[in-house]
């Protein structure tokens with residue numbers, strides 16, 4: 213029972229305590245966060261790591277985030293957007309040139325800068341942008357980078373598929389957690405920010421920071437899920453809060469729309485990152501049932517979460533009179549309103565079949581779904597079989613699925629993990645978007661000190677028996 217919102221009183225008390233503590237030391241450096249943080253420039257990097265109409269929601273999330281940054285007062289020159297850009301004008305999009313992130317939402321696509329689109333959405337460019345390193349960029353992007361200084365604040369939002377220790381990109385290679393952490397450390401060593409906030413939506417997104425993100429490099433991160441669970445798409449067809457009928461795809465992701473719909477309505481001077489964390493955590497937990505929901509997590513320098521959102525993403529002047537008051541200020545979504553990230557593309561294929569007219573169109577749609585499912589089964593079986601060859605019938609399952617304690621990263625030797633992935637793919641075909649879920653098994657093969665030779669032998673043996681199919685036309689989605 214929640215009879216009285218304690219937030220305001222709590223806030224006022226901690227405000228006073230902080231102020232007194234700061235004042236009693238007469239230290240001019242110790243100022244309130246909002247005062248101190250009003251110096252410097254706000255930067256934002258917004259990235260959708262997927263492509264294809266079945267992944268509509270990731271790019272919709274990122275476009276929505278852009279609108280929040282703009283309304284918050286950030287300038288285009290300080291916002292870098294990565295999106296494949298195959299949604300607005302996709303042949304399946306019922307409203308050409310328009311992207312929505314809510315069933316009743318307005319267009320969020322208008323005005324979004326196309327800094328890095330198509331194949332320029334890749335790991336190398338993402339790192340180059342973060343590091344402010346123009347020389348390292350490749351392709352035909354805008355050349356915009358985070359050219360930040362020591363007083364600046366950086367906000368990063370990443371929405372995509374992922375797996376243990378890995379985040380997707382529209383093309384290979386995917387992004388490995390250790391490489392991301394190295395880049396963040398490098399950025400810190402360059403002394404080119406005061407503090408950074410990283411919001412991450414992906415399956416197993418906790419694994420990107422768990423046991424990896426240092427607490428002393430001025431970065432605060434929250435993730436849609438812990439290290440061992442899915443994150444969830446939402447506003448999906450045929451659900452209680454569903455998109456208009458002409459849409460055959462999910463419009464958003466649960467964690468993402470939670471932070472954004474909260475940011476949309478509040479004066480962000482009055483809301484701290486910590487408060488928003490609790491709002492998102494609450495909403496994404498589905499009334500703490502975790503039924504089609506996930507555990508939102510926080511990592512890194514948790515003290516940073518005491519500063520207000522305004523420091524990072526500004527605030528919309530239209531919300532000046534809308535203070536943050538209560539953690540229950542957002543409507544809960546019914547639990548049937550979500551589809552886990554990995555199955556959200558099946559929703560798209562299924563709806564295509566449902567809507568196709570009888571005849572060749574329906575048969576083609578059915579074949580597509582069958583191909584997707586065949587690829588999934590093939591990947592699952594290959595991993596299972598390799599596990600049995602390596603660890604024996606009885607131990608295999610436990611070995612492959614073993615979860616390390618939460619202060620330890622997924623794997624100690626990331627080079628080994630990459631080699632195992634390469635070896636697997638050589639013999640068994642591409643893991644692709646869906647196959648990222650098996651990264652933990654491949655990591656555990658490294659953690660068990662299996663040699664590369666042994667892995668090669670096992671993969672060759674396992675995958676010779678299961679023919680790989682033409683996966684490549686599947687996960688690349690549908691270009692416009």
Ligand SMILES: *[C@@H]1O[C@H](CO)[C@@H](O)[C@H](O)[C@H]1NC(C)=O
Pocket residue numbers: 529530531532533
């Ligand atoms: C906020 O309230 C004040 C006082 O009522 C009013 O003058 C101002 O226009 C309001 N601002 C917004 C953005 O609605």
